[in-house]
Amino acid sequence: MNPEVHARRRAAIVEAAAAEFATHGVDGTSTAAVCRRAGIGSGTLFHYFATKRELFHAVFADDLPRTARRCAEALAAPDPDTGLDLLTGHLIDELTDPLAPGLASAALLQANRDPEFARLLTALDAQLQEALTTLLARLAERPGRTLPLPAPSAARWIRNLIDAAHLTADAAERDITTAELRLILSWLTGRREMPPGESP
Amino acid sequence: MNPEVHARRRAAIVEAAAAEFATHGVDGTSTAAVCRRAGIGSGTLFHYFATKRELFHAVFADDLPRTARRCAEALAAPDPDTGLDLLTGHLIDELTDPLAPGLASAALLQANRDPEFARLLTALDAQLQEALTTLLARLAERPGRTLPLPAPSAARWIRNLIDAAHLTADAAERDITTAELRLILSWLTGRREMPPGESP
DNA sequence: TGAATAATAGAGTGGCTGCTCTGTTAATGT
DNA sequence: ACATTAACAGAGCAGCCACTCTATTATTCA
Incomplete structure (x- = not known):
């Protein structure tokens, strides 16, 4: 089969699986449910993925190259602040x-x-930790710019904060959450001024 | 049976269940595994808890009164800062x-x-959100004390941060994590000075 | 074209699971 | 003492699950 077609069909299965895994967890998701959502038979599923575990891995493994590309773009930005905002x-x-x-x-x-x-x-x-740490270290070298935490720790807390926001993601309050998140991030990155559009 | 004995045996089962649930998740934990760990037969397990789901609920329901007590203690503290530190x-x-x-x-x-x-x-x-918000609001009333976020938002981020720390808990770096966590919390609560023992 | 292989379907299977049922022993109240 | 109920064990069951096997159709390539 054309490898491009193969990749597209595989991706469709991964997408269906992601939806099931997200709502029912790994153990709570039956391969039959994934097959139903993807509109395929169980034979087809196990033709593309040897085990359910491998299917779950695929949901996340597909993010690796995308994250790498984003990190590279952020590191290539002329200004560390710009790179951080991008990431x-x-x-x-x-x-x-x-x-x-x-x-x-x-x-x-x-x-x-x-x-x-x-x-x-x-x-x-x-990948993220390294890119964030590099960008934060570049910031810390600037005269007059001091970070409240060492660059690696600040990078880790940036990730922690975003993970935390993920877990409490509530559709109704997302705008408030992201605005506050940006405020905390601006403190973590040692910015003095408030983010644009803010006037507390 | 003596109700105290009943409560103690029930608690022992909950403890065994918590260990299994923590390492294998809800669906990954079989009632048989809980029975083995608790040293009981399946009949006994279902004598104390009608379903596996109810058993899982019990693991967390037992925290309700303890949390309530702690919140009451923190709110009764003479100083809001002390109460926050306690909580x-x-x-x-x-x-x-x-x-x-x-x-x-x-x-x-x-x-x-x-x-x-x-x-x-x-x-x-x-429970936590309310207690934290009250304590933070008391802080904000003090002259010269300004919080970077409104009290309810600050309370929510305090919970978020601690939840995030839970999820990334790594035994090797726990001391660093908690020290940094305290630093971030001191910013969130509008304290100017560094926490004791810190000199970055 | 024809042989080889990939893609797909779906019935079948062995094993595990949550829970029930039955029987037995221990505790309790009168 | 005795009836009643609680505590407990473990065999058994119906249902589900991940995965396999077989058969059929589509695609590729020499």
């Missing part, structure tokens, strides 16, 4: 994905008992 | 529980599909 902007945009909270909690649970999956998550986190 | 201190102490990350992620997943459990978690969160 955190992407992360905040992902808060609008209604599947995000469910997937995040399913992933955390799986990481507790699936070392291979834990390594996958670690790789994803490490 | 956040308890929350930070819970980071040392090795079961916490697993239970937290299991709870998040369950809240997605079990409305009754979601209500239970909401009740737990509401």
Whole structure:
């Protein structure tokens, strides 16, 4: 089969699986449910993925190259502040994905008992951590700019904060949440002025 | 049977269940595994709890009165800062529980599909949210004390941050994490000075 | 064209699960 | 002492699950 077609069909299965995993968790999702949502037979599912576990991994593994590209773009920005805004902007945009909270909690649970999956998550986190740390270190070198925490710690808390926002994502209050999140991030990155449009 | 004995045996089962749920999740935990760990037969388990779901609820429901007591103590403190330290201190102490990350992620997943459990978690969160908001509002009334966020928002971010710390709890870096957490909390509560023992 | 392989469907299977049922022992109240 | 109820064990059951097997159709390529 044309490899492009193969990739597209595989991606469609992964998408259906992501929706099921997000709402029912890994163990709560039956392969039959994924097949129904994807409109395929079970034989087809196991033709593309050897096990349910491998299917779950695929949901997250597909994010690796995208994250890498975003990190590279942010690091290539002329200004570290611009790069940070770019990177955190992407992360905040992902808060609008209604599947995000469910997937995040399913992933955390799986990481507790699936070392291979834990390594996958670690790789994803490490990409972000490294890019954020580099950008923050560039900021800290600027005269008159001091960070309240060392660059690696600040980077970790930026990730923590965004993870936390994911977990409490409430559609009704998302605008407030993201505005406050930006305010806290501006403190973490040592900015004196308020973000544009804010006047508390 | 003596009701005290009944309560003690019930608690022992809940404890065994918590350990299983934390490491394998709700769906990944079989009632047989809980029975083995608790050293009882399946008949006994279902004599104390009608369903597995009810058993899982019990793991968290037992925290309700304890949280209520702590909130009352914090609100009764003479100084809002002292009350906040008391409350956040308890929350930070819970980071040392090795079961916490697993239970937290299991709870998040369950809240997605079990409305009754979601209500239970909401009740737990509401207790904390209310107490924190009250204490922060008292702080904001003080002359010369300004909070970077409104009291309810600040309260929510305090909970968010601690939840996030739970999820990323790493035994090796816990001291660093809690120290940094305290620093961020001192900013969120509008304190000017650094926490004692810190000199960045 | 024809052979080889990929793609797909879906019935079937062995194993596990939550829970029930029955029987037995211990505690309690009168 | 005795009746009643609580506490407990564990065999058994109906249902579900991940995955396999077989058969059929589509695609590729020499």
